[in-house]
Amino acid sequence: MVPVLLSLSLSHLSLWAFGLVSVLVFLKLTRLLLRRQMLARAMDRFSGPPTHWLFGHALEIQQTGGLDKVVYWTHQFPYAHQLWLGRFLGFLNIYDPEYAKAVYSRGDPKAPDVYDFFLQWIGKGLLVLQGPKWFQHRKLLTPGFHYDVLKPYVAVFAESARVMLDKWEKKAREQKSFDIFSDVGHMALDSLMKCTFGKGTSGLNDRDNNYYLAVSELTLLMQQRIDSFQYHNDFIYFLTPHGRRFLRACQVAHDHTDQVIRDRKAALQDKKEREKIQSKRHLDFLDILLGARDEEGIKLSDEDLRAEVNTFMFAGHDTTTSAISWVLYCMSLYPEHQRRCREEIQEILGDRDSLKWDDLAEMTYLTMCIKESFRLYPPVPQVYRQLSKPVNFVDGRSLPAGSLISLHIYALHRNSTVWTDPEVFDPLRFSPENVAGRHSFAFIPFSAGPRNCIGQQFAMNEVKVVTALCLLRFEFSPDPSKLPIQMPQLVLRSKNGIHLHLKPVGPGSEK
Numbered sequence: 001m002v003p004v005l006l007s008l009s010l011s012h013l014s015l016w017a018f019g020l021v022s023v024l025v026f027l028k029l030t031r032l033l034l035r036r037q038m039l040a041r042a043m044d045r046f047s048g049p050p051t052h053w054l055f056g057h058a059l060e061i062q063q064t065g066g067l068d069k070v071v072y073w074t075h076q077f078p079y080a081h082q083l084w085l086g087r088f089l090g091f092l093n094i095y096d097p098e099y100a101k102a103v104y105s106r107g108d109p110k111a112p113d114v115y116d117f118f119l120q121w122i123g124k125g126l127l128v129l130q131g132p133k134w135f136q137h138r139k140l141l142t143p144g145f146h147y148d149v150l151k152p153y154v155a156v157f158a159e160s161a162r163v164m165l166d167k168w169e170k171k172a173r174e175q176k177s178f179d180i181f182s183d184v185g186h187m188a189l190d191s192l193m194k195c196t197f198g199k200g201t202s203g204l205n206d207r208d209n210n211y212y213l214a215v216s217e218l219t220l221l222m223q224q225r226i227d228s229f230q231y232h233n234d235f236i237y238f239l240t241p242h243g244r245r246f247l248r249a250c251q252v253a254h255d256h257t258d259q260v261i262r263d264r265k266a267a268l269q270d271k272k273e274r275e276k277i278q279s280k281r282h283l284d285f286l287d288i289l290l291g292a293r294d295e296e297g298i299k300l301s302d303e304d305l306r307a308e309v310n311t312f313m314f315a316g317h318d319t320t321t322s323a324i325s326w327v328l329y330c331m332s333l334y335p336e337h338q339r340r341c342r343e344e345i346q347e348i349l350g351d352r353d354s355l356k357w358d359d360l361a362e363m364t365y366l367t368m369c370i371k372e373s374f375r376l377y378p379p380v381p382q383v384y385r386q387l388s389k390p391v392n393f394v395d396g397r398s399l400p401a402g403s404l405i406s407l408h409i410y411a412l413h414r415n416s417t418v419w420t421d422p423e424v425f426d427p428l429r430f431s432p433e434n435v436a437g438r439h440s441f442a443f444i445p446f447s448a449g450p451r452n453c454i455g456q457q458f459a460m461n462e463v464k465v466v467t468a469l470c471l472l473r474f475e476f477s478p479d480p481s482k483l484p485i486q487m488p489q490l491v492l493r494s495k496n497g498i499h500l501h502l503k504p505v506g507p508g509s510e511k
Contacts, residue, residue, distance in 0.1 A: 032088045039090040042403045046092060048082030049073055056084025058227050066227075067381060067486050070095070070411045078417070079395060083406055086229020089113055091384065091404045095411035097418060097439035098394040103385055103405050104441065104449040109134075111384035111404050113232070117225055121218055121250050122314060123307030126454065138454065140292040140300065141308065144196075144285045145458055151357045153195045153458070157465040158355055160191035165473045172502040177479035179497030180328060184466075185212060185321040191462065192317045196285035197260050197309075198267075207256055214252035215314060219490040221246045257310050264290065285312065312455070319379040320459045322491040324466050325498050326377035327370055329484060331467070332476035332500050334425055341366045342471045342505070349472075360464050366471075368427035370463055374413075374445040376425065379459075381410035381488050383447055409444060410492070418442050474502040 052059050061069055073081055074095050083093035091111075094100060109130035118128055126137050143149070164187040171178050186204060189212050193199035204212075221242055225231040237243040264286050289308060293299050300308065331338040344365045349355070385405045392398045399405075414422040418439070419429070428434060446453035453459070470476070479501060484494035 036088045036090065038402065039404065042400050043082050043090065043092055045397045046080055046082055047077060048084075048093075049076070051082075051084050054087055055229065056086050056090070058085045058229060062227055065486070067410050067488060070408050071414050074411050074415050074417075079393070085227065086232065089229065089232065089404075091406035092399060093406040093408055093411075095408045095415050097412070097441040100407055100412065100441040100444065100448065101439075102391050102393050103387070104407060104444070104447065104451075106388075106391075107450045108385045108388050108405075110451075111386040113386075113404060114226055114384045117222055120247070121222075121253060122310040123303065125304075125307035125311030127311050127315065134451075136294055137300075137304070137308065140294065141289070141454060143292075144288040145454060149284070149288070150458060150461060153191075153461065154355055154357050154360070154465055156194045157191050157462045158469060160187050160194065161466045161469045163187065163190070165469060168474065168502055169504065172474065172504060175501075177482060177499040177501045179499050181321065181325045181494065181498050184325050184328075185216075185317065187466070188317040188321045188324070188462070192313070193260075195458075196312065196316065198264060198284050198286060207259065210252055211256040211313075214249040214256075215318060217249040218246065218253065218314075219318065219493075221249070223489045253310065253313070254306075257306060257313055260286070260313075261305065261309060315453075316455060316458070318491050319453075320462050322377075322379040322493060323370075323374065323459060323463050325494075326379075326492065327373040327463060327467050328470060328476055328500065329478070329498050330369065330373040330376070330425060331471065332478045335475075335477070337365075337369050337425070337427060338471065338476065341369055341467075345468045345472060355465055355468065359468075360461060363464055363468065365427065366464065366468060368430040370460075370467065371430040371443070371445075372425055372427045375419075375429070375443060376413065376423075377486070377492055378409045378413055378445045379491050380445075380447070381408070381492050383407050383409065407444075407447075409447075410488075413443065413445075472505065474504060477501045477503070 049057060049060070051057055070093065073093075079096040079099050080092050080094040083091045085091075094103070110128055112128075115128045122128075124133075126134065126141060129137055164183050167183060168180075186209070189208060190199075190204050193204070193208065224242060225237065225246075231237045231240070231242065238247065268290070286309070289300060289305055291299075331341070341363075344363060348359050348362050383406075385407070387399060387401050387403045387405065389401050390398060391403075412418065416422050419442070441448055444452075446456035446459075477500065479499040482496060482499035484498045485496050487493050487495040
């Protein structure tokens with residue numbers, strides 16, 4: 001009798017569970033359908049490419065290469081077009097300066113449909129925060145990027161770059177092309193650890209290298225998740241092999257960040273070490289975070305501190321890795337510009353063998369070349385917002401609050417209605433007279449408006465220093481058999497690496 005009752009009880013429990021799951025699935029589906037209806041209605045005045053009934057535009061983007069596909073669509077759909085990632089997630093994809101200004105001159109929050117995917121990895125740092133807490137963190141972090149803090153970093157950038165260049169000397173002797181991206185990435189991480197987290201001069205250790213590999217894994221998995229609608233639900237995603245890989249890589253990144261924070265806190269407990277840190281002429285980024293207080297004397301919580309360190313650990317080396325790699329690629333393609341940059345740097349240095357802070361402002365032609373590289377190969381090719389209030393565009397069309405915006409920086413920078421001969425590499429686009437006559441939102445490699453990249457001056461300085469030292473040591477040329485295949489992976493990467501030939505510069509040229 002007892003087994004029968006137990007069987008009946010389990011049967012009823014299973015029915016109840018099935019019914020509950022069915023109701024939850026129905027409610028979720030209803031919510032998704034209502035949201036799709038809202039997003040579609042909001043964008044009904046904007047046309048777009050044909051969509052797949054299930055995948056939207058995601059499948060076509062994955063099959064044809066999303067970057068150049070969107071550039072192609074700019075010719076068909078002026079200003080903007082609908083962009084659907086799956087059936088339920090729709091953005092207005094914009095690539096016009098006036099449209100960009102209408103949205104990005106405001107302080108609308110990042111689109112949670114995309115940026116919430118970061119939470120498991122970096123937490124609620126400056127990248128994903130919104131409202132008063134975002135403003136508080138931005139204000140607390142801004143001193144970390146002051147002129148006085150950035151100035152000593154020039155020597156650190158140079159030190160890390162020279163370690164990489166010595167490694168390249170050995171590779172160059174083999175007279176074969178090699179992929180520079182990974183070496184640049186390790187160099188950028190090394191300089192970040194030294195500049196902003198107080199690491200010594202011993203170079204990267206195994207834990208640092210594991211962190212570098214974890215971030216590469218995380219950016220790949222994040223981009224896959226954004227592009228794959230079936231992974232947008234947390235519950236489903238973390239049951240998949242990709243989701244479990246993501247969690248494992250997150251753990252590696254968190255272990256590294258936590259150790260960085262623990263090491264500094266432990267150092268501050270030691271009186272001599274604390275006095276040494278406090279006596280430094282310039283505090284580093286982590287010092288500033290640990291000591292930051294708002295007007296009411298409130299400091300960052302341990303959770304907030306970890307989130308900001310995680311955010312800067314990622315953003316501080318991955319974007320500069322992309323930027324430097326693509327700048328060197330452009331230099332390899334255009335030897336006349338490469339030669340002119342090298343001559344400019346040699347003239348600035350004269351008989352000196354090291355770079356100074358004041359030298360950076362004199363690198364006018366190199367800066368123009370770097371900016372032109374950023375135009376063609378923006379380190380972050382696409383960013384997203386959710387409108388907190390309605391927006392009216394220059395052509396009379398509008399979007400209501402709650403709408404999702406994708407700013408396609410890559411397509412904006414190659415938009416033929418904005419740039420003459422957009423595929424041509426022309427540094428003179430960034431001469432003072434040409435810049436003066438250009439729309440302020442036509443060139444935005446670090447995003448724009450109040451939520452632009454807080455570390456853009458840090459990144460720009462590093463790109464200048466590293467590129468200058470690279471050009472003094474080597475002549476770069478491309479490998480025609482291994483031309484890079486552009487691929488968005490949160491930052492702009494190459495599917496097959498960036499393979500270059502390096503030839504040491506002759507005696508008397510290196511400074």
